Amino acid sequence: IDLNIILINISLLLFFYFTYIDQQIIFTIFYIYIYLKMLLITFIVYSYFLYLQNIFYLFNFFIY
Incomplete structure (x- = not known):
């Protein structure tokens, strides 16, 4: 989430620096x-799917 803000x-x-930088550089970035x-x-x-999978395995472990 911090990476997203950055x-x-x-x-x-x-x-803001659009006028100073070449347009091609802006497109690549x-x-x-x-x-x-x-x-x-x-x-x-x-990671969310891994988390769900771990919960599923825990539930199976508790059931058996």
């Missing part, structure tokens, strides 16, 4: 930002 701040800085957000979302989903 990335939002970086994107805001890029928006924007694509990197999207890629990092996708990685973050996949990591959160993956």
Whole structure:
């Protein structure tokens, strides 16, 4: 979640410095930002599924 806030701040800085920076650089950094957000979302989903799986195993352990 902290990483998300940092990335939002970086994107805001890029928006404010839009006139000073070359446009191609901004597009590449924007694509990197999207890629990092996708990685973050996949990591959160993956950890959530692992968490659910562990709970499921615990329930099976208590049942048997």
